[in-house]
Amino acid sequence: MVIYINYFGGANLNTKTEIKKREKVDSLYDSAYELFTTKGINDTAISDIVKRAGVAKGTFYLYFKSKYDILDKIIMRKSNEVLEEAIYKTKSKDFKSFEDEVLFFIDFIIDKLEENRLMLKLIHKNLSWGVLKRFSNEYEGIHKIYLMFEKGYIDSGLTKDEIEKILFIIIDLTGSITYSAIILKEPAPIEEMRPILFDAIRKII
Amino acid sequence: MVIYINYFGGANLNTKTEIKKREKVDSLYDSAYELFTTKGINDTAISDIVKRAGVAKGTFYLYFKSKYDILDKIIMRKSNEVLEEAIYKTKSKDFKSFEDEVLFFIDFIIDKLEENRLMLKLIHKNLSWGVLKRFSNEYEGIHKIYLMFEKGYIDSGLTKDEIEKILFIIIDLTGSITYSAIILKEPAPIEEMRPILFDAIRKII
Amino acid sequence: MVIYINYFGGANLNTKTEIKKREKVDSLYDSAYELFTTKGINDTAISDIVKRAGVAKGTFYLYFKSKYDILDKIIMRKSNEVLEEAIYKTKSKDFKSFEDEVLFFIDFIIDKLEENRLMLKLIHKNLSWGVLKRFSNEYEGIHKIYLMFEKGYIDSGLTKDEIEKILFIIIDLTGSITYSAIILKEPAPIEEMRPILFDAIRKII
Amino acid sequence: MVIYINYFGGANLNTKTEIKKREKVDSLYDSAYELFTTKGINDTAISDIVKRAGVAKGTFYLYFKSKYDILDKIIMRKSNEVLEEAIYKTKSKDFKSFEDEVLFFIDFIIDKLEENRLMLKLIHKNLSWGVLKRFSNEYEGIHKIYLMFEKGYIDSGLTKDEIEKILFIIIDLTGSITYSAIILKEPAPIEEMRPILFDAIRKII
DNA sequence: TATGAATGAGAATTCATTCAT
DNA sequence: GATGAATGAATTCTCATTCAT
Numbered sequence: 001m002v003i004y005i006n007y008f009g010g011a012n013l014n015t016k017t018e019i020k021k022r023e024k025v026d027s028l029y030d031s032a033y034e035l036f037t038t039k040g041i042n043d044t045a046i047s048d049i050v051k052r053a054g055v056a057k058g059t060f061y062l063y064f065k066s067k068y069d070i071l072d073k074i075i076m077r078k079s080n081e082v083l084e085e086a087i088y089k090t091k092s093k094d095f096k097s098f099e100d101e102v103l104f105f106i107d108f109i110i111d112k113l114e115e116n117r118l119m120l121k122l123i124h125k126n127l128s129w130g131v132l133k134r135f136s137n138e139y140e141g142i143h144k145i146y147l148m149f150e151k152g153y154i155d156s157g158l159t160k161d162e163i164e165k166i167l168f169i170i171i172d173l174t175g176s177i178t179y180s181a182i183i184l185k186e187p188a189p190i191e192e193m194r195p196i197l198f199d200a201i202r203k204i205i
Numbered sequence: 206m207v208i209y210i211n212y213f214g215g216a217n218l219n220t221k222t223e224i225k226k227r228e229k230v231d232s233l234y235d236s237a238y239e240l241f242t243t244k245g246i247n248d249t250a251i252s253d254i255v256k257r258a259g260v261a262k263g264t265f266y267l268y269f270k271s272k273y274d275i276l277d278k279i280i281m282r283k284s285n286e287v288l289e290e291a292i293y294k295t296k297s298k299d300f301k302s303f304e305d306e307v308l309f310f311i312d313f314i315i316d317k318l319e320e321n322r323l324m325l326k327l328i329h330k331n332l333s334w335g336v337l338k339r340f341s342n343e344y345e346g347i348h349k350i351y352l353m354f355e356k357g358y359i360d361s362g363l364t365k366d367e368i369e370k371i372l373f374i375i376i377d378l379t380g381s382i383t384y385s386a387i388i389l390k391e392p393a394p395i396e397e398m399r400p401i402l403f404d405a406i407r408k409i410i
Numbered sequence: 411m412v413i414y415i416n417y418f419g420g421a422n423l424n425t426k427t428e429i430k431k432r433e434k435v436d437s438l439y440d441s442a443y444e445l446f447t448t449k450g451i452n453d454t455a456i457s458d459i460v461k462r463a464g465v466a467k468g469t470f471y472l473y474f475k476s477k478y479d480i481l482d483k484i485i486m487r488k489s490n491e492v493l494e495e496a497i498y499k500t501k502s503k504d505f506k507s508f509e510d511e512v513l514f515f516i517d518f519i520i521d522k523l524e525e526n527r528l529m530l531k532l533i534h535k536n537l538s539w540g541v542l543k544r545f546s547n548e549y550e551g552i553h554k555i556y557l558m559f560e561k562g563y564i565d566s567g568l569t570k571d572e573i574e575k576i577l578f579i580i581i582d583l584t585g586s587i588t589y590s591a592i593i594l595k596e597p598a599p600i601e602e603m604r605p606i607l608f609d610a611i612r613k614i615i
Numbered sequence: 616m617v618i619y620i621n622y623f624g625g626a627n628l629n630t631k632t633e634i635k636k637r638e639k640v641d642s643l644y645d646s647a648y649e650l651f652t653t654k655g656i657n658d659t660a661i662s663d664i665v666k667r668a669g670v671a672k673g674t675f676y677l678y679f680k681s682k683y684d685i686l687d688k689i690i691m692r693k694s695n696e697v698l699e700e701a702i703y704k705t706k707s708k709d710f711k712s713f714e715d716e717v718l719f720f721i722d723f724i725i726d727k728l729e730e731n732r733l734m735l736k737l738i739h740k741n742l743s744w745g746v747l748k749r750f751s752n753e754y755e756g757i758h759k760i761y762l763m764f765e766k767g768y769i770d771s772g773l774t775k776d777e778i779e780k781i782l783f784i785i786i787d788l789t790g791s792i793t794y795s796a797i798i799l800k801e802p803a804p805i806e807e808m809r810p811i812l813f814d815a816i817r818k819i820i
Numbered sequence: 821t822a823t824g825a826a827t828g829a830g831a832a833t834t835c836a837t838t839c840a841t
Numbered sequence: 842g843a844t845g846a847a848t849g850a851a852t853t854c855t856c857a858t859t860c861a862t
Contacts, residue, residue, distance in 0.1 A: 057836090169382060172378070188370060193370065200405075222824085251853065262854080262855095263825095263827055263828065263855080264825080267825070426840090466849050468834080468848055476833095578792075578795075582792060586787045613815075614815045676857090677821070
């Protein structure tokens with residue numbers, strides 16, 4: 001016995017289908033993130049990802065082009081999450097100086113990364129201004145940081161470009177030092193490096 | 206029938222054999238370096254390396270455990286080469302201040318990396334003090350930088366640890382910014398970033 | 411556009427796919443058995459097996475972990491086949507004594523193994539009670555032998571354990587002697603050894 | 616500077632050279648035995664053997680044709696050792712019956728194999744009369760067992776062939792049961808199997 | 821005799837991707 | 842949209858054997 005279902009019937013456009021679809025995609029994101037952070041990117045196969053996500057292999061290719069496609073998207077999602085939260089917390093406070101504001105912002109990010117070392121390992125080297133800027137249209141958080149900085153340097157007489165470069169240097173330095181200090185504990189644990197890093201940032205600003 | 210025994214006895218260092226051996230190993234290093242920098246690490250197979258080197262596959266495994274083994278060794282070799290040369294050039298000059306000395310040193314490294322972008326791509330952010338220190342016993346260049354810094358801060362009242370951390374920050378920052386500026390041209394080409402980086406370093410010192 | 415859905419719903423047992431799948435697995439079993447018995451285990455490569463089976467290499471690894479995995483499964487399958495048939499034939503006859511029943515059973519097995527020397531070579535001394543018992547849950551034949559024996563010793567006053575040990579000795583001895591006599595012709599061909607073996611078994615019972 | 620040594624000079628025929636040679640061969644035997652018993656035959660490479668023996672790879676091929684060549688020789692050496700000792704101990708005692716003599720002999724072998732389970736694992740399936748007989752010219756122990764049996768059956772009226780077959784059955788059964796009981800502990804540990812095996816042997820004799 | 825660097829064929833295994841269902 | 846069996850090229854790695862020294 002066979003049942004005929006019209007392809008364009010109401011059933012396939014309803015919410016249930018859409019929810020299921022989103023569930024699968026999210027499941028793939030979560031699974032890939034979990035495996036990338038624990039096993040490493042090279043040692044994670046698509047088959048591992050789908051197995052953990054509980055979906056079929058073909059489904060992966062319905063939503064992502066390759067392992068590196070999903071990786072890029074994960075990095076941007078996670079980076080943006082951290083930055084959005086850091087911006088939000090920074091904005092909800094008052095500071096006597098721009099310097100204090102930037103240091104609070106950096107401090108918050110370091111705390112977040114320390115809490116989640118595996119994520120740090122994954123986004124390492126990718127949390128740089130260059131990469132972030134590429135996605136700034138898609139992700140809110142990234143653009144907001146720039147605006148914060150522009151406002152801070154409003155009376156400095158510096159050009160927009162110069163401001164951006166300084167911001168870049170600070171973010172790059174933070175990412176780099178934080179990674180070394182937290183993951184490699186080189187040249188010292190993060191608690192020892194934090195004041196030295198802050199001192200350097202203060203001087204740069 | 207007569208056997209010829211070399212003066213150094215049976216356990217002698219058979220020169221012909223040893224030379225051939227070194228030639229093969231060097232050939233593997235060169236071949237791997239060439240392929241890693243042009244095709245990328247993931248897209249380079251061991252069979253590619255040995256084919257280019259003109260040796261048998263087994264020979265590779267005689268000297269290296271895996272692709273990542275030879276990669277690590279290449280990164281250390283190349284990093285050390287750059288540092289050794291930078292140290293050598295710096296020492297052969299006179300400077301009116303320690304600050305000038307460090308900036309010359311950094312400047313030389315940036316020039317070298319700019320000349321050889323593929324190498325920069327390969328050693329990427331591995332040119333950090335943390336990684337270097339791990340190999341400092343094996344590689345001369347690395348230790349020499351530290352000595353230069355120690356001398357520079359001789360009257361500063363800073364402890365050895367503090368000096369090392371500052372050195373770490375400077376090298377890390379340089380590596381990170383240089384990579385972005387030269388390879389990604391983000392946030393600006395190296396010529397625009399160089400004065401800003403130097404300014405930051407001068408402030409940190 | 412219309413989608414046909416089979417009566418059993420989405421989770422249905424897709425017959426066509428399942429049949430194809432089973433065909434491939436069986437083909438691998440047959441191919442491996444053929445090669446193991448003719449070329450030997452060490453000289454049979456996975457690539458030989460799949461080539462003969464007409465499937466891709468990856469398909470092998472879809473169903474078996476390694477060469478030794480398929481070997482174990484083949485040995486159990488073949489051993490079970492022989493035992494099932496021997497049990498079946500024995501049960502379909504009447505005997506004046508338990509001794510006669512056991513000897514008929516053993517005799518049938520020896521005949522079967524003689525007919526198929528290559529199989530004997532492969533399962534060699536693996537046709538032992540110990541190995542069989544491990545698989546007795548999966549394979550019917552194995553359990554049935556035990557039941558036959560238990561019934562034979564019903565009035566002997568022996569414990570279950572003691573019965574099992576005697577059965578073990580008889581099967582082990584049969585397997586061992588049959589192998590030597592048929593394959594190695596040592597110390598004499600099977601026809602000369604059969605009466606002596608039967609005499610020994612009769613004494614043991 | 617070069618020293619000329621005449622190839623046929625006294626130096627190369629002297630005892631020192633011979634001793635060194637024997638040391639190397641013995642070292643290879645010991646190393647191979649150790650590795651075969653601990654890692655298994657398939658998982659032992661010639662390179663493992665020579666490394667452990669402390670000799671060069673080429674040296675192995677000076678004395679053995681292949682892995683299976685040295686394996687065969689080891690099995691015969693070890694089997695013969697056990698049998699020689701068992702025969703020696705049996706002969707140095709007086710027994711009231713031939714049956715007692717055989718059981719003592721078997722008992723001694725079981726004890727020896729139990730002491731050295733790894734050896735049992737290795738020679739397993741090879742300690743059969745068939746194999747032993749093939750080497751009886753080279754190894755003393757093997758021939759002596761036959762003589763012992765022939766003497767035991769001197770007044771039985773049995774032919775030489777019949778005696779040999781009985782001996783074969785007993786040795787095969789012992790080897791097989793001992794292996795299962797000691798290594799696999801199937802169907803029961805050796806201590807439980809020993810009386811049942813002895814009972815079976817007594818009945819066969 | 822003894823060495824051990826070199827070989828390279830070939831073994832096992834993986835995995836991204838496709839496609840019929 | 843979803844599935845997962847099937848593919849087979851590609852890759853890593855092993856190892857018995859040779860041979861110049």
